[in-house]
Amino acid sequence: MKLYRLSSSVARSLNGCRSSSTMATALIPSVFENHSSKMSQLPVPISRNNIQMINIDALLARQFSTATRRKRRGSARSPTFEDSQSNTSVLTVDNLSHNEQFQTAANHLFDKIETSIEKLKGCNDGLDIERSGPYVDNTVNTQEEERNKSHEGQIAIHIPPSGDTFWGGGTYTLTIHFGSIDGVDGVHSGYVSMQSPLSGTFTYIYNVRTREWEGTEDGHSLLGMFTRDFIRQCRGVPDF
Incomplete structure (x- = not known):
């Protein structure tokens, strides 16, 4: 499970937010702006104690669902x-x-x-x-x-x-x-x-x-x- 650390400036701006939905929406990058409604449904607890450590693996999995291609190894040359x-x-x-x-x-x-x-x-x-x-x-x-x-x-x-x-x-x-x-x-x-x-x-x-x-x-x-x-x-x- 990958955790992404927010910058200190973003964390300070979010500390003033009162609702978790507002905070979650603020955390979404621009590429995820159209998925704010789905983000609010994710089980990501947000509080003042863990505001800087947010798990966004679920969003990445939805947005980039295409499997990563592995580089094919070249076969050894025959004698x-x-x-x-x-x-x-x-x-x-x-x-x-x-x-x-x-x-x-x-x-x-x-x-x-x-x-x-x-x-x-x-x-x-x-x-x-x-x-x-x-x-x-x-x-x-x-x-x-x-x-x-x-x-x-x-x-x-x-x-x-x-x-x-x-x-x-x-x-x-x-x-x-x-x-x-x-x-x-x-x-x-x-x-x-x-x-x-x-x-x-x-x-x-x-x-x-x-x-x-x-x-x-x-x-x-x-x-x-x-x-x-x-x-x-x-x-x-x-x-x-």
């Missing part, structure tokens, strides 16, 4: 894949299944790598990139062999040999796999493996929150690892 070249959203993943989200994220990763390496061919003689689609090997005998040989997509970046024994030559192979990884917590539709001629083989899962491919062992970035090794062997830095 999207951003195209670094055009700065536009490529896809919103919230409306997709887990398998579709994973496949879309993996394909987007391959698109970025392929586009970036193509730009560096001009300054690296013999640099080549090869991309292939899903492959199923029906000749495998065990589930482990099937997981190693079959895949949902693969990209290979061939570095020509050079005079350097350690840094020269080799192939970076990135492969998309469906299924979970042993020893990794959480539910994952698949993972990407990367084999580097310098650092070896690592597996990565996609983090929807950060939109990064993170190593299953220590959380390092796939693109970070690839860039670190690549610039040791080739000219230029991939534009991811």
